[in-house]
Amino acid sequence: MPEGHVIHRLANRTNELFAAEAVAVSSPQGRFAESAALLDGTTLDRAETWGKHLFVAFDADVPANILQIHLGLIGRLTFAPLAEPVGQVRVRIADDRWAADLHGPQTCRLVTATERDAATARLGEDPLRADADPQRVWTRVHRSSRPIAALLMDQAVFAGVGNIYRAEVLFRQGIDPACPGSELERARFDAIWADLVHLMALGVRDGRIDTVRPEHTPEAMGRPPRVDAHGGEVYVYRRADRPCLVCGRPVHETDLGGRHLFWCPACQRGR
Ligand SMILES: [Zn+2]
Secondary structure, three states: OOOHHHHHHHHHHHHHHHOOEEOEEEOOOOOOHHHHHHHOOOEEEEEEEEOOEEEEEEOOOOOOOEEEEEOOOOOEEEEEEOOOOOOOEEEEEEOOOEEEEEEOOOEEEEEOHHHHHHHHHHOOEOOOOOOOOHHHHHHHHHOOOOEHHHHHHOOOOEOOOOHHHHHHHHHHOOEOOOOEHHHOOHHHHHHHHHHHHHHHHHHHHHOOOOOOOHHHOHHHHOOOOOOOOOOOOOOOOOOOOOEOOOOOOEOEEEEEOOEEEEEOOOOOOEO
């Protein structure tokens, strides 16, 4: 599943191409035809994200004029010069030059502003949002007995963080993934939050997740670059049994709540 920086890039691209412009909205596949017709020909106001949710607001004169999208595991939103749709396109947003095509989303529905606010209120704080409130996250973390590694993946606590950022931020801050939220020091929490804000902004800028510090890049260490479809230079994610880039001991892998967790027990002792 894409992490928050991917959704943020989709919102940016949507705004670059279509914001404040009258657009054609359709459902080539037909499953969203009735709703698409309500938006067709209206002005796309602005796209924004909250965690892994994308909200595209239109100036349509109907109460539910915000398109809420969650890609889920297999959904994708692609941008291309205007041409005939290919495959099962649930929603197409287009002008006379470009088309954005949504395929296979987990969620695709029209919501009112009130419904959008209710949806985002159920989500945690998104490190990519300028209006994020880390104090609200700290309150949730501090009163929880769940491991910090589980809390980081909980979209109702940290919105937009996925498995890669979770593993990497804990490594970079030297934090034991099993540390219960209630035992995490405030300074450690603040460091996690600040690092997520930093790393995820880089992810938006570069379109990939890189987390290694300058002294641990392939060039600095004289090692071959990482080859992985997920891209990016990372410390522990999907590096099980390989030497830790800092201490040289093998990176560990375990299952936590059905998701693989990667960490270095030697480097991550902080609580
Ligand atoms: Zn290590």
